[in-house]
Amino acid sequence: MIAYLEHFVHENDSEPMLQQQHEELATTLCQSMDLEGTIDYRSTAYAGKDFGGLHASTPFAVVRPSGSRDIASVIRFALRSPNLTVAARGNGHSINGQAMANRGLVIDMKRSSETVIDVVRLDDGYAVDVGGGALWEDVLKRCVSNFGLSPRSWTDYLGLTVGGTLSNAGVSGQTFRYGPQTSNVTELEVVTGNGDTVICSDAQNSELYFSVLGGLGQFGIITRARVLVQPAPNMVRWIRVVYSEFAEFTRDAESLTTRPEGESFDYVEGFVFVNSDDPVNGWPSVLLDPDQLLDPVFLTRSANPVLYCLEVALHYSKGNCSSTVETRIERLLGRLRFMEDALFQVDIGYIDFLLRVKEAEKQAKVNGIWDAPHPWLNLFVSKASIVDFDRFVFKKILKDGIGGPMLVYPIPRNKWDERTSVVLPDGDIFYIVALLRFTNPYQKSPSVRDLVAQNHEIIQVCVRNGLDFKLYLPHYNTEEGWKQHFGDRWSRFVEMKSRYDPMAILAPGQKIFTRHQSC
Numbered sequence: 148m149i150a151y152l153e154h155f156v157h158e159n160d161s162e163p164m165l166q167q168q169h170e171e172l173a174t175t176l177c178q179s180m181d182l183e184g185t186i187d188y189r190s191t192a193y194a195g196k197d198f199g200g201l202h203a204s205t206p207f208a209v210v211r212p213s214g215s216r217d218i219a220s221v222i223r224f225a226l227r228s229p230n231l232t233v234a235a236r237g238n239g240h241s242i243n244g245q246a247m248a249n250r251g252l253v254i255d256m257k258r259s260s261e262t263v264i265d266v267v268r269l270d271d272g273y274a275v276d277v278g279g280g281a282l283w284e285d286v287l288k289r290c291v292s293n294f295g296l297s298p299r300s301w302t303d304y305l306g307l308t309v310g311g312t313l314s315n316a317g318v319s320g321q322t323f324r325y326g327p328q329t330s331n332v333t334e335l336e337v338v339t340g341n342g343d344t345v346i347c348s349d350a351q352n353s354e355l356y357f358s359v360l361g362g363l364g365q366f367g368i369i370t371r372a373r374v375l376v377q378p379a380p381n382m383v384r385w386i387r388v389v390y391s392e393f394a395e396f397t398r399d400a401e402s403l404t405t406r407p408e409g410e411s412f413d414y415v416e417g418f419v420f421v422n423s424d425d426p427v428n429g430w431p432s433v434l435l436d437p438d439q440l441l442d443p444v445f446l447t448r449s450a451n452p453v454l455y456c457l458e459v460a461l462h463y464s465k466g467n468c469s470s471t472v473e474t475r476i477e478r479l480l481g482r483l484r485f486m487e488d489a490l491f492q493v494d495i496g497y498i499d500f501l502l503r504v505k506e507a508e509k510q511a512k513v514n515g516i517w518d519a520p521h522p523w524l525n526l527f528v529s530k531a532s533i534v535d536f537d538r539f540v541f542k543k544i545l546k547d548g549i550g551g552p553m554l555v556y557p558i559p560r561n562k563w564d565e566r567t568s569v570v571l572p573d574g575d576i577f578y579i580v581a582l583l584r585f586t587n588p589y590q591k592s593p594s595v596r597d598l599v600a601q602n603h604e605i606i607q608v609c610v611r612n613g614l615d616f617k618l619y620l621p622h623y624n625t626e627e628g629w630k631q632h633f634g635d636r637w638s639r640f641v642e643m644k645s646r647y648d649p650m651a652i653l654a655p656g657q658k659i660f661t662r663h664q665s666c
């Protein structure tokens with residue numbers, strides 16, 4: 148069987164398979180792997196693309212497993228082959244081909260199961276067990292509607308899978324309080340690159356557990372996660388305030404993200420925008436409600452090329468006394484030094500707040516910019532370097548905007564578990580910087596190649612000026628790049644790889660290791 152497969156993987160480059168051959172192969176492979184799910188050789192094009200739209204590949208086949216047993220079978224099958232690789236594909240929302248397997252097997256995790264959620268009682272609260280392929284959006288809806296519970300730590304956009312974000316970190320405006328999503332699970336079920344299905348946690352198989360969290364899919368495929376939850380509020384006051392000076396913005400943002408619970412908002416983020424009336428990059432991007440009109444007076448308030456918006460939110464319940472909520476918000480806002488009257492706010496349902504990017508997605512799909520390439524760059528920049536980053540990058544290189552959000556907000560390091568595979572810059576506080584570029588296919592705009600080059604320029608400027616930073620959702624093409632990224636944690640990463648995926652079968656699209664050839 149393996150020899151038969153190799154024939155198709157390697158020798159049939161120029162001869163497309165006939166439909167009958169496809170079907171024969173699918174049936175034979177399904178039997179050989181003993182799959183309960185399906186394998187598809189024809190409708191595979193989607194698995195050779197991703198949200199970034201910068202890379203393409205040709206998977207050999209897409210497997211739609213019925214559960215973790217199928218996933219283990221696929222990995223064991225690949226282990227027996229001379230050089231097959233296996234990529235778990237969450238929702239393919241990576242930028243640089245990380246979920247691809249050129250000529251390998253792509254496991255479509257999103258279709259692996261329905262989002263079935265079981266509540267688990269812990270000593271000090273509750274958690275839910277969810278499949279690795281579940282979309283966070285579905286987890287949210289089911290947790291709230293079935294149990295009145297909600298995960299504590301989110302990403303801004305919820306069309307991402309549980310396994311996909313846990314393989315990176317998963318950050319958003321709640322990270323300052325609860326840590327990234329990798330700090331908000333207590334147990335995982337993982338199918339390793341050896342084909343073993345292992346339950347792991349802090350107390351059980353902890354080496355695998357911490358390697359997998361933020362492990363870029365290198366050690367195993369997450370088939371289930373136990374996610375911490377808490378009672379869900381039903382309303383949110385969503386507020387944006389504007390600063391003309393970076394120092395004041397960072398002072399207030401750092402203060403809000405390091406105060407004890409009860410003395411701050413429930414969500415804190417921030418972004419940089421252009422001091423103009425440009426609808427995408429300028430002041431209009433700060434408005435929270437289409438009915439809010441921009442007062443022209445704001446446009447003349449500051450001579451700075453870019454301004455800073457602090458975005459905060461407070462949870463409350465419809466039953467709360469409105470004057471108590473107002474008093475709390477006034478007290479919290481009263482300690483901030485934003486530009487006078489540059490305050491915008493709306494009340495919104497909790498689920499709508501968490502799904503806020505979905506609205507933008509709908510609009511972007513209509514405009515064609517959702518499906519166009521996204522040369523995004525995400526960084527963690529230490530507090531010690533963020534002023535220089537503002538000076539060199541926001542105020543110079545990006546002073547005209549990027550056609551999308553330029554997020555920047557602080558995170559205390561003590562909310563991260565240093566035993567996971569995620570690497571962070573030094574210091575007690577670092578900033579998340581996300582340059583979320585959108586390119587408009589219908590308008591004259593810089594080429595994607597120029598934007599990728601600008602990302603390289605930003606990285607080079609950071610390196611040349613000695614800024615302390617790490618790439619988030621990292622992407623390197625050379626081993627040297629990865630070694631530098633991991634620094635003194637590289638040898639541990641390599642050791643864990645040799646233990647849990649010794650043939651380097653998993654997540655080849657990360658381009659960290661090369662599949663070992665079997666004889």
Ligand SMILES: Cc1cc2nc3c(=O)[nH]c(=O)nc-3n(C[C@H](O)[C@H](O)[C@H](O)COP(=O)(O)OP(=O)(O)OC[C@H]3O[C@@H](n4cnc5c(N)ncnc54)[C@H](O)[C@@H]3O)c2cc1C
Pocket residue numbers: 198234235236237238239240241242245246247256279280301302303304306307308309310311312314315316317318319363364365367368369370620654656657
């Ligand atoms: C619109 C948008 C908004 C975003 N917002 C945020 C945000 O606010 N915060 C944030 O932190 N990130 C954000 N991201 C980035 C996102 O977290 C990552 O791109 C994530 O990898 C995408 O999830 P996915 O489920 O599509 O994974 P994929 O892109 O499909 O996979 C990512 C990597 O994880 C591996 N993988 C996937 N599933 C599993 C699994 N079950 N087990 C093991 N490995 C697996 C893949 O092989 C691949 O290497 C955003 C991305 C987009 C496109």
